[in-house]
Amino acid sequence: MNPITAGILGSALLVFLLFLGMPIAFVMMFVGFLGISYLTSVDAAFPVVAKTVYETASNYPYTIIPLFILMGGFAGSAGITRKLYQSFDKWFRKLPGGLGIATISACAFFAALSGSSVAASAAMGTIAIPEMRRFNYAPKLAVGAVAAGGTLSFLIPPSLGFVVYGMLTEQSIGKLLVSGIFPGILLSLAFVTVIVFQVKLDPSIAPVTPGEVSFKEKLLAFSGIWETLLVFFIVMGGIYGGFINPTEAGAIGATALFVIVLLKKKLSLHNLSTSLLEAVRISVLVLFLVAGANVFSYFLALSTIPMAVSSWMAELHVSRYIILGIIILIYMMLGCFLDAISMMVLTMPVIFPVIKALGFDPIWFGVICVIMMEAGLITPPVGLNVYTLAGVVKDVPMQTIFRGAMPFLISMIVVVIFITIFPKIALFLPSMMGR
Amino acid sequence: MWWVKTQRVIHRLNFYVALVGMSFIIPLMLLTTFDVIGRKFFKPIPGAFEISEYILAIFILLGAAYTQQVKGHVGIGFITSRFSPRLQGICEIMTTLLGLFIIAIVIWQGWLEGIRERTVSDMLRIPQYPFRLLVAVGGFLLWLELLIDLFNSIGKLIRREG
Numbered sequence: 001m002n003p004i005t006a007g008i009l010g011s012a013l014l015v016f017l018l019f020l021g022m023p024i025a026f027v028m029m030f031v032g033f034l035g036i037s038y039l040t041s042v043d044a045a046f047p048v049v050a051k052t053v054y055e056t057a058s059n060y061p062y063t064i065i066p067l068f069i070l071m072g073g074f075a076g077s078a079g080i081t082r083k084l085y086q087s088f089d090k091w092f093r094k095l096p097g098g099l100g101i102a103t104i105s106a107c108a109f110f111a112a113l114s115g116s117s118v119a120a121s122a123a124m125g126t127i128a129i130p131e132m133r134r135f136n137y138a139p140k141l142a143v144g145a146v147a148a149g150g151t152l153s154f155l156i157p158p159s160l161g162f163v164v165y166g167m168l169t170e171q172s173i174g175k176l177l178v179s180g181i182f183p184g185i186l187l188s189l190a191f192v193t194v195i196v197f198q199v200k201l202d203p204s205i206a207p208v209t210p211g212e213v214s215f216k217e218k219l220l221a222f223s224g225i226w227e228t229l230l231v232f233f234i235v236m237g238g239i240y241g242g243f244i245n246p247t248e249a250g251a252i253g254a255t256a257l258f259v260i261v262l263l264k265k266k267l268s269l270h271n272l273s274t275s276l277l278e279a280v281r282i283s284v285l286v287l288f289l290v291a292g293a294n295v296f297s298y299f300l301a302l303s304t305i306p307m308a309v310s311s312w313m314a315e316l317h318v319s320r321y322i323i324l325g326i327i328i329l330i331y332m333m334l335g336c337f338l339d340a341i342s343m344m345v346l347t348m349p350v351i352f353p354v355i356k357a358l359g360f361d362p363i364w365f366g367v368i369c370v371i372m373m374e375a376g377l378i379t380p381p382v383g384l385n386v387y388t389l390a391g392v393v394k395d396v397p398m399q400t401i402f403r404g405a406m407p408f409l410i411s412m413i414v415v416v417i418f419i420t421i422f423p424k425i426a427l428f429l430p431s432m433m434g435r
Numbered sequence: 436m437w438w439v440k441t442q443r444v445i446h447r448l449n450f451y452v453a454l455v456g457m458s459f460i461i462p463l464m465l466l467t468t469f470d471v472i473g474r475k476f477f478k479p480i481p482g483a484f485e486i487s488e489y490i491l492a493i494f495i496l497l498g499a500a501y502t503q504q505v506k507g508h509v510g511i512g513f514i515t516s517r518f519s520p521r522l523q524g525i526c527e528i529m530t531t532l533l534g535l536f537i538i539a540i541v542i543w544q545g546w547l548e549g550i551r552e553r554t555v556s557d558m559l560r561i562p563q564y565p566f567r568l569l570v571a572v573g574g575f576l577l578w579l580e581l582l583i584d585l586f587n588s589i590g591k592l593i594r595r596e597g
Contacts, residue, residue: 050543251465
């Protein structure tokens with residue numbers, strides 16, 4: 001059996017075991033171990049998994065993961081989500097679908113403090129949805145906006161998506177995070193457009209919220225967002241200027257939010273232990289996935305499959321954009337039944353060499369990839385954000401949430417096409433970075 | 436009955452171990468922050484980098500079992516959820532056995548690697564082996580969680596058959 005056949009058999013076994021429901025990290029370690037034993041020797045394969053686990057778990061750049069999760073946790077404890085929502089409501093009340101726009105804006109700002117999108121969905125779900133229903137918004141619009149808005153956390157830095165992409169492809173995490181800023185703003189604007197468009201088509205789905213807001217009140221509403229802006233500028237400004245590395249930025253951001261929670265006297269043992277346990281759970285999940293992916297990639301590299309695939313692709317003589325289109329289509333389909341991080345971890349060992357061989361910019365592809373992962377969070381049958389939301393809003397059927405999120409899904413595809421035509425949107429900021 | 440009790444003891448143990456690990460996150464956060472502030476205005480904290488790495492190792496490896504306990508290691512459930520309960524049980528047993536197998540290798544090799552390790556950290560000369568051995572310790576606790584899952588799956592299957 002030549003190495004390529006072994007690689008294909010290994011990948012088939014991987015898919016089979018995944019479908020049987022075995023945890024993804026363990027599947028990759030197990031199949032990787034079998035493959036390495038076959039292609040080298042059992043003695044050489046034995047230490048690989050344990051070594052990889054230690055090296056992944058003690059790699060300095062990865063300390064960023066718990067710190068980013070803590071940022072989101074503390075921001076939630078400080079009650080920042082609710083204040084953001086109230087401020088944006090005051091500013092956008094008179095626009096068509098004002099509460100929906102406020103939801104998207106609050107999600108985008110919360111995303112500037114938080115790295116994980118499920119937390120954002122859950123938090124916004126309990127705040128924005130009762131409010132929108134009180135003013136007789138159509139449930140479909142209300143839940144769709146929250147489900148889609150929640151995905152912004154994945155793109156707007158700090159973002160776990162970029163961290164994992166950077167880990168798997170050895171790209172600069174700082175540059176990736178910075179490259180997410182403009183696409184994040186663009187996607188938020190696209191979501192707002194989707195809401196305005198829907199309301200213009202059918203004004204009955206979002207009645208205008210009654211009540212005037214005085215200019216003074218609008219000015220005072222700024223107090224709801226300054227903390228977010230301050231922390232975001234310290235964190236991202238520090239990375240952008242090259243003063244601090246992303247891990248340090250995560251630590252400073254988390255410390256700043258910790259101080260804010262303390263000042264507001266919102267720190268309770270319950271809040272703290274919830275945030276910390278979440279940080280442990282997600283960090284362990286991600287790092288075990290990455291360790292598994294490293295073992296499996298080592299096997300794939302031995303099998304020479306990534307090289308074979310990318311040279312085959314390069315000789316295809318079709319436009320590289322067609323191949324990109326196919327990759328995006330594959331991500332759409334995978335997004336239907338895999339969660340974002342697992343999807344990245346499983347595909348990157350093969351997809352990334354192809355992207356590099358085709359001459360695409362790796363940072364730019366990171367942005368495309370992260371937007372596709374976001375799309376996976378709201379596609380049926382297993383959109384993670386939709387599930388979270390269904391847990392929070394019990395009286396809206398899952399079907400309605402998926403249908404409500406559909407227009408936003410289409411706008412994501414439009415944004416992907418847009419960024420493909422104008423890669424500068426993603427690459428402009430990182431190209432000017434200090435370091 | 437003894438089984439229910441053992442199970443509860445293991446769950447408890449792993450939860451407390453995870454608590455110990457997680458208590459290091461706040462110090463990690465403060466350490467990094469003060470290191471940056473120190474670097475800009477006074478002098479940096481010596482060895483902040485290597486201490487961060489060790490702290491990460493502690494809480495990841497001690498948190499692995501807890502994460503399995505709350506079913507935090509994700510898998511794909513949407514296909515098996517359509518199987519009959521009997522087939523589901525068989526799948527669970529099979530995949531858990533494979534998990535036990537690969538984690539057993541991690542424990543064994545983690546131990547061997549750990550006791551052989553003689554490296555010390557660059558600045559503070561902290562030996563690496565205790566942290567390397569955590570691979571075996573954390574792996575063993577994770578293995579116990581998987582063992583509980585295995586027995587529970589077998590138990591469910593037998594009860595259904597009988």
